[in-house]
Amino acid sequence: MTTTTTKPRGSQAVKAPAFDSAAIRSDFPLLQTQSHGKPLAYLDNAATSQKPQAVIAAAARYYTTYNANIHRGVYKLSVDATAAYEAAREKVARFINAPSEREIVFVRGATEAVNLVAATWGMENIHSGDEIILSEMEHHSNIVPWQLLAQRTGAVIKVISISQRGELSMDHYAQLLSDRTRLVALTHVSNALGTINPIERIVSMAKARGIPVLIDGAQSVPHLAIDVRKIGCDFFVFSGHKLYAPTGIGVLWAKGELLENMPPYQGGGDMISTVSFAGSTWNDIPHKFEAGTPHISGAIGLGVAIDYLGGIGMDAIAEYEHDLLLYATKQLNRIPGLQIIGTAPEKAAVISFIMENIHPHDIGTIVDGEGVAIRTGHHCCQPLMDHYNIAATARASLAFYNNREDVDRLVAAVEKVKEVFN
Numbered sequence: 001m002t003t004t005t006t007k008p009r010g011s012q013a014v015k016a017p018a019f020d021s022a023a024i025r026s027d028f029p030l031l032q033t034q035s036h037g038k039p040l041a042y043l044d045n046a047a048t049s050q051k052p053q054a055v056i057a058a059a060a061r062y063y064t065t066y067n068a069n070i071h072r073g074v075y076k077l078s079v080d081a082t083a084a085y086e087a088a089r090e091k092v093a094r095f096i097n098a099p100s101e102r103e104i105v106f107v108r109g110a111t112e113a114v115n116l117v118a119a120t121w122g123m124e125n126i127h128s129g130d131e132i133i134l135s136e137m138e139h140h141s142n143i144v145p146w147q148l149l150a151q152r153t154g155a156v157i158k159v160i161s162i163s164q165r166g167e168l169s170m171d172h173y174a175q176l177l178s179d180r181t182r183l184v185a186l187t188h189v190s191n192a193l194g195t196i197n198p199i200e201r202i203v204s205m206a207k208a209r210g211i212p213v214l215i216d217g218a219q220s221v222p223h224l225a226i227d228v229r230k231i232g233c234d235f236f237v238f239s240g241h242k243l244y245a246p247t248g249i250g251v252l253w254a255k256g257e258l259l260e261n262m263p264p265y266q267g268g269g270d271m272i273s274t275v276s277f278a279g280s281t282w283n284d285i286p287h288k289f290e291a292g293t294p295h296i297s298g299a300i301g302l303g304v305a306i307d308y309l310g311g312i313g314m315d316a317i318a319e320y321e322h323d324l325l326l327y328a329t330k331q332l333n334r335i336p337g338l339q340i341i342g343t344a345p346e347k348a349a350v351i352s353f354i355m356e357n358i359h360p361h362d363i364g365t366i367v368d369g370e371g372v373a374i375r376t377g378h379h380c381c382q383p384l385m386d387h388y389n390i391a392a393t394a395r396a397s398l399a400f401y402n403n404r405e406d407v408d409r410l411v412a413a414v415e416k417v418k419e420v421f422n
Protein backbone atom coordinates (compact mmCIF):
# COMPACT_ATOMS: atom_id res chain seq x y z
CA MET A 1 0.00 0.00 0.00
CA THR A 2 1.20 3.50 -0.77
CA THR A 3 0.72 5.59 2.30
CA THR A 4 -0.41 9.17 2.25
CA THR A 5 0.56 11.75 4.78
CA THR A 6 -2.28 13.59 6.41
CA LYS A 7 -2.96 17.21 5.85
CA PRO A 8 -4.19 19.32 8.76
CA ARG A 9 -7.81 20.15 7.91
CA GLY A 10 -8.13 23.61 6.45
CA SER A 11 -4.39 23.95 5.84
CA GLN A 12 -3.44 25.12 2.37
CA ALA A 13 0.28 24.81 3.06
CA VAL A 14 0.71 21.05 2.69
CA LYS A 15 -1.00 19.33 -0.19
CA ALA A 16 -1.84 15.69 0.65
CA PRO A 17 -0.68 13.20 -1.97
CA ALA A 18 -3.51 11.53 -3.89
CA PHE A 19 -5.30 8.90 -1.84
CA ASP A 20 -4.22 5.61 -3.44
CA SER A 21 -7.49 3.77 -3.20
CA ALA A 22 -6.43 1.01 -5.64
CA ALA A 23 -3.38 0.14 -3.56
CA ILE A 24 -5.43 0.24 -0.38
CA ARG A 25 -8.03 -2.04 -1.90
CA SER A 26 -5.42 -4.63 -2.76
CA ASP A 27 -4.63 -4.93 0.97
CA PHE A 28 -8.08 -6.48 1.57
CA PRO A 29 -8.29 -10.08 0.30
CA LEU A 30 -12.05 -10.30 0.51
CA LEU A 31 -12.45 -7.33 -1.82
CA GLN A 32 -10.70 -9.36 -4.53
CA THR A 33 -13.47 -11.98 -4.49
CA GLN A 34 -16.62 -12.29 -6.56
CA SER A 35 -20.26 -12.48 -5.57
CA HIS A 36 -22.77 -14.12 -7.94
CA GLY A 37 -19.99 -14.24 -10.55
CA LYS A 38 -19.39 -10.48 -10.38
CA PRO A 39 -16.65 -8.51 -8.64
CA LEU A 40 -17.79 -7.72 -5.12
CA ALA A 41 -18.82 -4.14 -4.35
CA TYR A 42 -18.96 -4.25 -0.56
CA LEU A 43 -21.10 -1.40 0.73
CA ASP A 44 -22.15 -2.67 4.16
CA ASN A 45 -19.33 -1.20 6.18
CA ALA A 46 -21.56 0.18 8.91
CA ALA A 47 -22.51 -3.42 9.75
CA THR A 48 -18.95 -4.68 9.67
CA SER A 49 -15.78 -3.86 7.79
CA GLN A 50 -13.45 -6.08 5.78
CA LYS A 51 -10.03 -6.87 7.22
CA PRO A 52 -6.64 -5.98 5.74
CA GLN A 53 -4.16 -8.80 5.20
CA ALA A 54 -2.00 -7.37 8.01
CA VAL A 55 -4.81 -7.97 10.54
CA ILE A 56 -5.53 -11.47 9.24
CA ALA A 57 -1.82 -12.30 9.33
CA ALA A 58 -1.43 -10.97 12.89
CA ALA A 59 -4.16 -13.30 14.18
CA ALA A 60 -2.64 -16.23 12.26
CA ARG A 61 0.83 -15.36 13.59
CA TYR A 62 -0.45 -15.35 17.15
CA TYR A 63 -2.02 -18.79 16.76
CA THR A 64 0.92 -20.28 14.88
CA THR A 65 3.84 -18.81 16.80
CA TYR A 66 2.95 -17.58 20.31
CA ASN A 67 -0.50 -18.79 21.30
CA ALA A 68 -0.66 -18.89 25.11
CA ASN A 69 -2.87 -17.50 27.84
CA ILE A 70 -1.87 -14.09 29.14
CA HIS A 71 -0.98 -12.51 32.50
CA ARG A 72 -0.40 -15.83 34.26
CA GLY A 73 2.43 -17.66 32.54
CA VAL A 74 6.11 -17.27 33.34
CA TYR A 75 7.22 -19.01 30.13
CA LYS A 76 8.21 -17.16 26.99
CA LEU A 77 5.07 -17.80 24.92
CA SER A 78 2.85 -16.40 27.64
CA VAL A 79 5.13 -13.44 28.23
CA ASP A 80 5.11 -12.68 24.47
CA ALA A 81 1.31 -13.02 24.24
CA THR A 82 0.87 -10.75 27.28
CA ALA A 83 3.22 -8.16 25.80
CA ALA A 84 1.33 -8.15 22.49
CA TYR A 85 -2.07 -7.90 24.22
CA GLU A 86 -0.93 -5.03 26.44
CA ALA A 87 0.80 -3.29 23.51
CA ALA A 88 -2.57 -3.32 21.72
CA ARG A 89 -4.10 -1.58 24.73
CA GLU A 90 -1.46 1.15 24.48
CA LYS A 91 -2.17 1.56 20.75
CA VAL A 92 -5.88 1.98 21.43
CA ALA A 93 -5.14 4.59 24.10
CA ARG A 94 -2.99 6.60 21.68
CA PHE A 95 -5.53 6.19 18.86
CA ILE A 96 -8.28 7.91 20.83
CA ASN A 97 -5.88 10.13 22.79
CA ALA A 98 -6.84 8.61 26.15
CA PRO A 99 -4.71 9.91 29.03
CA SER A 100 -3.69 6.38 30.07
CA GLU A 101 -3.89 2.80 28.80
CA ARG A 102 -5.27 1.93 32.27
CA GLU A 103 -8.50 3.51 31.05
CA ILE A 104 -8.87 1.10 28.13
CA VAL A 105 -11.07 -1.89 28.95
CA PHE A 106 -11.23 -4.64 26.33
CA VAL A 107 -14.77 -5.93 25.86
CA ARG A 108 -16.60 -7.83 23.12
CA GLY A 109 -17.85 -4.70 21.39
CA ALA A 110 -19.82 -1.48 21.74
CA THR A 111 -22.87 -3.40 22.95
CA GLU A 112 -21.01 -5.04 25.81
CA ALA A 113 -19.35 -1.75 26.72
CA VAL A 114 -22.70 0.03 27.11
CA ASN A 115 -24.08 -2.89 29.11
CA LEU A 116 -21.00 -2.81 31.33
CA VAL A 117 -21.47 0.87 32.13
CA ALA A 118 -25.21 0.44 32.73
CA ALA A 119 -24.76 -2.58 35.01
CA THR A 120 -21.90 -1.13 37.07
CA TRP A 121 -21.75 2.66 37.06
CA GLY A 122 -25.47 2.86 36.33
CA MET A 123 -26.56 0.59 39.18
CA GLU A 124 -24.42 2.62 41.62
CA ASN A 125 -25.34 6.09 40.42
CA ILE A 126 -28.82 6.01 38.94
CA HIS A 127 -31.84 5.84 41.22
CA SER A 128 -35.59 6.03 41.08
CA GLY A 129 -36.81 9.19 39.35
CA ASP A 130 -33.38 9.98 37.86
CA GLU A 131 -33.35 10.74 34.15
CA ILE A 132 -31.21 9.34 31.34
CA ILE A 133 -31.16 11.30 28.09
CA LEU A 134 -30.91 9.37 24.81
CA SER A 135 -31.91 10.39 21.28
CA GLU A 136 -34.32 9.16 18.64
CA MET A 137 -31.44 8.07 16.43
CA GLU A 138 -29.80 5.63 18.89
CA HIS A 139 -28.90 2.08 17.95
CA HIS A 140 -30.75 -0.49 20.06
CA SER A 141 -27.41 -1.14 21.81
CA ASN A 142 -27.60 2.34 23.29
CA ILE A 143 -31.29 2.07 24.22
CA VAL A 144 -32.02 -1.37 25.63
CA PRO A 145 -29.25 -1.47 28.30
CA TRP A 146 -30.66 1.81 29.68
CA GLN A 147 -34.19 0.44 29.56
CA LEU A 148 -33.02 -2.56 31.58
CA LEU A 149 -31.38 -0.20 34.06
CA ALA A 150 -34.52 1.94 34.21
CA GLN A 151 -36.62 -1.15 34.92
CA ARG A 152 -34.28 -2.12 37.75
CA THR A 153 -33.95 1.32 39.30
CA GLY A 154 -37.12 3.23 38.45
CA ALA A 155 -35.14 5.73 36.36
CA VAL A 156 -36.83 7.54 33.48
CA ILE A 157 -35.62 7.73 29.88
CA LYS A 158 -35.93 11.03 28.02
CA VAL A 159 -35.48 11.16 24.26
CA ILE A 160 -34.07 14.05 22.19
CA SER A 161 -36.11 14.50 19.03
CA ILE A 162 -34.62 14.89 15.58
CA SER A 163 -35.52 16.95 12.53
CA GLN A 164 -36.66 15.50 9.22
CA ARG A 165 -33.10 15.93 7.93
CA GLY A 166 -31.90 13.77 10.79
CA GLU A 167 -30.28 16.37 13.02
CA LEU A 168 -30.63 16.38 16.79
CA SER A 169 -32.81 19.18 18.09
CA MET A 170 -30.38 21.08 20.29
CA ASP A 171 -33.26 23.15 21.68
CA HIS A 172 -35.05 20.02 22.77
CA TYR A 173 -31.82 18.71 24.29
CA ALA A 174 -31.40 21.94 26.25
CA GLN A 175 -35.00 21.62 27.51
CA LEU A 176 -34.48 18.01 28.60
CA LEU A 177 -31.36 18.74 30.65
CA SER A 178 -32.47 19.19 34.25
CA ASP A 179 -31.49 18.67 37.85
CA ARG A 180 -32.85 15.14 37.52
CA THR A 181 -30.57 14.22 34.59
CA ARG A 182 -27.94 11.72 35.70
CA LEU A 183 -26.55 10.65 32.31
CA VAL A 184 -26.54 11.65 28.65
CA ALA A 185 -25.84 8.67 26.34
CA LEU A 186 -25.61 9.52 22.64
CA THR A 187 -24.27 8.23 19.41
CA HIS A 188 -21.47 10.20 17.76
CA VAL A 189 -22.49 9.13 14.24
CA SER A 190 -25.85 7.59 13.36
CA ASN A 191 -25.53 4.16 11.74
CA ALA A 192 -28.83 4.58 9.89
CA LEU A 193 -28.63 8.26 8.84
CA GLY A 194 -24.92 9.04 8.84
CA THR A 195 -25.51 12.23 10.86
CA ILE A 196 -22.43 13.39 12.75
CA ASN A 197 -23.70 14.82 16.02
CA PRO A 198 -22.09 17.95 17.53
CA ILE A 199 -20.84 15.97 20.49
CA GLU A 200 -18.41 18.53 21.84
CA ARG A 201 -21.28 20.98 22.24
CA ILE A 202 -23.53 18.26 23.63
CA VAL A 203 -20.90 17.28 26.19
CA SER A 204 -20.16 20.84 27.25
CA MET A 205 -23.87 21.54 27.82
CA ALA A 206 -24.09 18.46 30.05
CA LYS A 207 -20.83 19.27 31.81
CA ALA A 208 -22.09 22.75 32.66
CA ARG A 209 -24.53 20.90 34.91
CA GLY A 210 -22.05 18.26 36.10
CA ILE A 211 -23.80 15.49 34.14
CA PRO A 212 -21.70 12.53 32.88
CA VAL A 213 -21.82 11.68 29.15
CA LEU A 214 -21.37 8.39 27.34
CA ILE A 215 -20.60 8.56 23.63
CA ASP A 216 -21.31 5.59 21.36
CA GLY A 217 -18.43 5.79 18.92
CA ALA A 218 -19.24 2.58 17.02
CA GLN A 219 -19.79 4.51 13.78
CA SER A 220 -17.41 7.41 14.29
CA VAL A 221 -14.16 5.63 15.10
CA PRO A 222 -13.84 4.10 11.59
CA HIS A 223 -14.35 7.47 9.87
CA LEU A 224 -13.07 10.31 12.05
CA ALA A 225 -10.01 11.02 14.17
CA ILE A 226 -11.12 10.63 17.80
CA ASP A 227 -9.78 12.58 20.74
CA VAL A 228 -11.64 11.69 23.91
CA ARG A 229 -9.94 14.50 25.83
CA LYS A 230 -11.14 17.07 23.32
CA ILE A 231 -14.64 15.58 23.27
CA GLY A 232 -14.67 15.83 27.05
CA CYS A 233 -16.96 12.84 27.60
CA ASP A 234 -16.73 10.36 30.48
CA PHE A 235 -17.28 7.10 28.61
CA PHE A 236 -16.55 6.28 24.96
CA VAL A 237 -17.35 2.89 23.42
CA PHE A 238 -16.63 1.20 20.10
CA SER A 239 -16.32 -2.16 18.34
CA GLY A 240 -13.18 -3.50 16.69
CA HIS A 241 -14.95 -5.24 13.82
CA LYS A 242 -16.20 -1.95 12.35
CA LEU A 243 -12.59 -0.67 12.55
CA TYR A 244 -11.08 -3.33 10.23
CA ALA A 245 -10.23 -5.56 13.22
CA PRO A 246 -11.64 -8.97 14.22
CA THR A 247 -15.12 -9.50 15.62
CA GLY A 248 -15.51 -10.11 19.35
CA ILE A 249 -13.17 -7.32 20.47
CA GLY A 250 -14.19 -3.81 21.43
CA VAL A 251 -13.31 -1.01 23.76
CA LEU A 252 -14.74 0.83 26.71
CA TRP A 253 -12.78 3.95 27.51
CA ALA A 254 -13.74 5.69 30.75
CA LYS A 255 -12.08 8.27 32.92
CA GLY A 256 -9.76 6.57 35.39
CA GLU A 257 -11.49 7.87 38.51
CA LEU A 258 -14.82 6.51 37.28
CA LEU A 259 -13.37 3.08 36.55
CA GLU A 260 -11.67 3.04 39.96
CA ASN A 261 -14.99 3.64 41.68
CA MET A 262 -17.14 1.33 39.57
CA PRO A 263 -17.87 -2.17 40.91
CA PRO A 264 -16.73 -5.12 38.76
CA TYR A 265 -18.97 -6.23 35.89
CA GLN A 266 -18.33 -9.97 35.82
CA GLY A 267 -16.48 -12.11 38.34
CA GLY A 268 -13.82 -14.69 37.53
CA GLY A 269 -10.15 -15.09 36.82
CA ASP A 270 -7.88 -12.10 36.20
CA MET A 271 -10.27 -9.50 37.63
CA ILE A 272 -9.32 -10.37 41.22
CA SER A 273 -6.45 -9.48 43.47
CA THR A 274 -7.20 -12.11 46.15
CA VAL A 275 -9.94 -14.69 46.57
CA SER A 276 -11.00 -16.45 49.74
CA PHE A 277 -14.34 -17.77 50.93
CA ALA A 278 -14.42 -14.87 53.35
CA GLY A 279 -14.44 -12.48 50.37
CA SER A 280 -12.45 -11.34 47.36
CA THR A 281 -10.62 -8.19 46.41
CA TRP A 282 -10.32 -6.70 42.94
CA ASN A 283 -7.45 -6.29 40.55
CA ASP A 284 -6.37 -2.83 39.39
CA ILE A 285 -8.10 -1.17 36.46
CA PRO A 286 -8.56 -2.06 33.66
CA HIS A 287 -8.13 -5.75 34.64
CA LYS A 288 -10.92 -5.43 37.24
CA PHE A 289 -13.31 -5.38 34.24
CA GLU A 290 -11.72 -8.16 32.19
CA ALA A 291 -12.89 -11.37 33.86
CA GLY A 292 -11.76 -14.63 32.27
CA THR A 293 -9.57 -15.27 29.26
CA PRO A 294 -10.06 -12.38 26.85
CA HIS A 295 -10.04 -12.32 23.04
CA ILE A 296 -6.25 -12.20 22.83
CA SER A 297 -5.90 -12.50 19.06
CA GLY A 298 -8.73 -10.00 18.64
CA ALA A 299 -6.98 -7.38 20.74
CA ILE A 300 -3.71 -7.97 18.89
CA GLY A 301 -5.60 -7.67 15.58
CA LEU A 302 -7.18 -4.42 16.75
CA GLY A 303 -3.73 -3.04 17.50
CA VAL A 304 -2.58 -3.98 13.99
CA ALA A 305 -5.69 -2.42 12.42
CA ILE A 306 -4.87 0.79 14.29
CA ASP A 307 -1.29 0.66 12.98
CA TYR A 308 -2.65 0.14 9.48
CA LEU A 309 -5.01 3.12 9.73
CA GLY A 310 -2.17 5.19 11.16
CA GLY A 311 -0.22 4.51 7.97
CA ILE A 312 -2.99 6.18 5.97
CA GLY A 313 -4.11 8.81 8.46
CA MET A 314 -7.64 9.29 9.81
CA ASP A 315 -7.88 12.81 8.40
CA ALA A 316 -6.99 11.54 4.93
CA ILE A 317 -9.62 8.79 5.34
CA ALA A 318 -12.27 11.30 6.43
CA GLU A 319 -11.51 13.56 3.48
CA TYR A 320 -11.59 10.74 0.93
CA GLU A 321 -14.81 9.25 2.31
CA HIS A 322 -16.45 12.66 2.37
CA ASP A 323 -15.76 13.13 -1.36
CA LEU A 324 -17.11 9.67 -2.06
CA LEU A 325 -20.22 10.38 0.02
CA LEU A 326 -20.90 13.57 -1.97
CA TYR A 327 -20.46 11.67 -5.23
CA ALA A 328 -22.73 8.80 -4.14
CA THR A 329 -25.38 11.21 -2.86
CA LYS A 330 -25.39 13.11 -6.15
CA GLN A 331 -25.60 9.94 -8.25
CA LEU A 332 -28.39 8.36 -6.17
CA ASN A 333 -30.37 11.59 -6.07
CA ARG A 334 -30.58 11.43 -9.87
CA ILE A 335 -32.76 8.32 -9.68
CA PRO A 336 -36.44 9.31 -9.85
CA GLY A 337 -38.53 7.95 -6.97
CA LEU A 338 -35.48 7.40 -4.73
CA GLN A 339 -35.45 9.30 -1.44
CA ILE A 340 -32.46 9.58 0.83
CA ILE A 341 -33.31 9.33 4.52
CA GLY A 342 -30.82 11.39 6.50
CA THR A 343 -29.72 14.59 4.82
CA ALA A 344 -27.96 16.42 7.63
CA PRO A 345 -25.19 18.71 6.40
CA GLU A 346 -22.64 16.96 8.65
CA LYS A 347 -22.61 13.32 7.60
CA ALA A 348 -20.29 10.32 7.62
CA ALA A 349 -20.32 7.89 4.71
CA VAL A 350 -23.77 6.33 5.19
CA ILE A 351 -26.63 6.65 2.71
CA SER A 352 -30.01 5.24 3.68
CA PHE A 353 -32.71 5.36 1.03
CA ILE A 354 -36.18 4.22 0.16
CA MET A 355 -37.85 3.85 -3.22
CA GLU A 356 -41.44 4.48 -4.11
CA ASN A 357 -43.52 1.29 -3.98
CA ILE A 358 -40.48 -0.98 -3.65
CA HIS A 359 -39.67 -2.77 -0.40
CA PRO A 360 -36.06 -2.26 0.77
CA HIS A 361 -35.57 -6.04 1.02
CA ASP A 362 -36.37 -6.33 -2.69
CA ILE A 363 -33.81 -3.60 -3.41
CA GLY A 364 -31.20 -5.47 -1.36
CA THR A 365 -31.90 -8.80 -3.04
CA ILE A 366 -31.79 -7.43 -6.58
CA VAL A 367 -28.60 -5.41 -6.10
CA ASP A 368 -27.01 -8.45 -4.44
CA GLY A 369 -27.53 -10.28 -7.75
CA GLU A 370 -25.30 -7.61 -9.31
CA GLY A 371 -22.52 -8.28 -6.78
CA VAL A 372 -23.39 -5.22 -4.69
CA ALA A 373 -23.70 -5.85 -0.94
CA ILE A 374 -25.87 -3.36 0.94
CA ARG A 375 -27.97 -3.71 4.08
CA THR A 376 -31.73 -3.48 4.30
CA GLY A 377 -33.94 -3.38 7.37
CA HIS A 378 -34.38 -1.22 10.45
CA HIS A 379 -30.62 -1.21 11.17
CA CYS A 380 -31.32 -1.83 14.89
CA CYS A 381 -32.95 1.61 15.01
CA GLN A 382 -36.65 0.88 15.28
CA PRO A 383 -37.50 4.14 17.11
CA LEU A 384 -35.77 6.02 14.28
CA MET A 385 -37.80 4.13 11.68
CA ASP A 386 -40.93 5.06 13.68
CA HIS A 387 -39.87 8.70 13.48
CA TYR A 388 -39.85 8.51 9.68
CA ASN A 389 -42.93 6.29 9.68
CA ILE A 390 -41.18 3.60 7.66
CA ALA A 391 -40.36 -0.02 8.45
CA ALA A 392 -36.97 -0.17 6.81
CA THR A 393 -34.47 1.45 4.48
CA ALA A 394 -31.82 0.24 2.07
CA ARG A 395 -28.42 1.43 3.29
CA ALA A 396 -25.11 1.78 1.50
CA SER A 397 -22.25 2.52 3.87
CA LEU A 398 -18.85 3.38 2.50
CA ALA A 399 -15.29 2.80 3.64
CA PHE A 400 -11.96 4.19 2.45
CA TYR A 401 -11.42 1.11 0.27
CA ASN A 402 -14.56 1.85 -1.73
CA ASN A 403 -14.34 3.90 -4.90
CA ARG A 404 -16.51 5.61 -7.50
CA GLU A 405 -16.78 2.37 -9.45
CA ASP A 406 -18.47 0.72 -6.44
CA VAL A 407 -20.89 3.65 -6.30
CA ASP A 408 -21.56 3.48 -10.05
CA ARG A 409 -22.27 -0.23 -9.73
CA LEU A 410 -24.72 0.48 -6.91
CA VAL A 411 -26.46 3.11 -9.01
CA ALA A 412 -26.65 0.75 -12.02
CA ALA A 413 -28.01 -2.01 -9.79
CA VAL A 414 -30.64 0.33 -8.34
CA GLU A 415 -31.64 1.32 -11.89
CA LYS A 416 -32.13 -2.39 -12.50
CA VAL A 417 -34.41 -2.59 -9.46
CA LYS A 418 -36.55 0.10 -11.07
CA GLU A 419 -36.69 -1.83 -14.34
CA VAL A 420 -37.83 -4.98 -12.52
CA PHE A 421 -40.64 -3.12 -10.79
CA ASN A 422 -41.77 -1.01 -13.75
Ligand code: PLP
Binding pocket: 046, 047, 108, 109, 110, 111, 112, 139, 141, 142, 187, 189, 190, 191, 216, 218, 219, 239, 380
Ligand atom coordinates in the same frame (compact mmCIF):
# COMPACT_ATOMS: atom_id res chain seq x y z
N1 PLP B 1 -23.87 1.55 18.17
C1 PLP B 1 -23.98 1.83 16.87
C2 PLP B 1 -24.19 3.24 16.44
C3 PLP B 1 -23.89 0.82 15.92
O1 PLP B 1 -23.99 1.10 14.63
C4 PLP B 1 -23.68 -0.51 16.37
C5 PLP B 1 -23.64 -1.62 15.41
O2 PLP B 1 -24.11 -1.52 14.30
C6 PLP B 1 -23.57 -0.74 17.74
C7 PLP B 1 -23.68 0.31 18.61
C8 PLP B 1 -23.37 -2.11 18.28
O3 PLP B 1 -22.14 -2.64 17.87
P1 PLP B 1 -21.78 -4.15 18.17
O4 PLP B 1 -22.88 -4.98 17.60
O5 PLP B 1 -20.47 -4.34 17.46
O6 PLP B 1 -21.65 -4.30 19.64
